[in-house]
Amino acid sequence: MPGNAANLRKATAARTAAATARAENALTAMIKAGDPVTFRSLAAKAGVSLDFLYRNDGIRARIEHHRSARPGQRPEPALPAQDHPSSVVRTLTAQLADLKRCHRDETTRRAQASWCWAALRIQTAGGFSGTGDADAGWRRVGLTVCSLAAAPCR
Numbered sequence: 001m002p003g004n005a006a007n008l009r010k011a012t013a014a015r016t017a018a019a020t021a022r023a024e025n026a027l028t029a030m031i032k033a034g035d036p037v038t039f040r041s042l043a044a045k046a047g048v049s050l051d052f053l054y055r056n057d058g059i060r061a062r063i064e065h066h067r068s069a070r071p072g073q074r075p076e077p078a079l080p081a082q083d084h085p086s087s088v089v090r091t092l093t094a095q096l097a098d099l100k101r102c103h104r105d106e107t108t109r110r111a112q113a114s115w116c117w118a119a120l121r122i123q124t125a126g127g128f129s130g131t132g133d134a135d136a137g138w139r140r141v142g143l144t145v146c147s148l149a150a151a152p153c154r
Helices: 002-033 039-046 050-055 057-069 085-124 134-140
Strands: none
Touching: 002 039, 002 050, 002 057, 039 050, 039 057, 050 057
């Protein structure tokens, strides 16, 4: 059995050397391609574990060097496509805000019209001045012909 332990050490060293070579090759390829260098991206590309990368001092130093050498060159998130859920939500939120504004404007306009009709009924009954001066009645309730002519929202 003494030969078995030596074989296990050789196999472990060979696996470690192969994993180190894969990590080194992947790191070199990422640097050449200009890809962002992170522990996770290298582990995925090389097929090694994060623990292996953190325990290997040489590879860890290279990753940290390349990660800090270009802190401002991280890829910016892409703008969402038109059919992406967040853009749909934004579009619908903007439409809802517009519809609420239109509803508020229309409600205000209808309230003014109701006021005007009430004032007109009072005026025609002679309740304001009794003189039949139509403009005086409108002025007394604070309305003008222009306030009734407000354009509807749509």
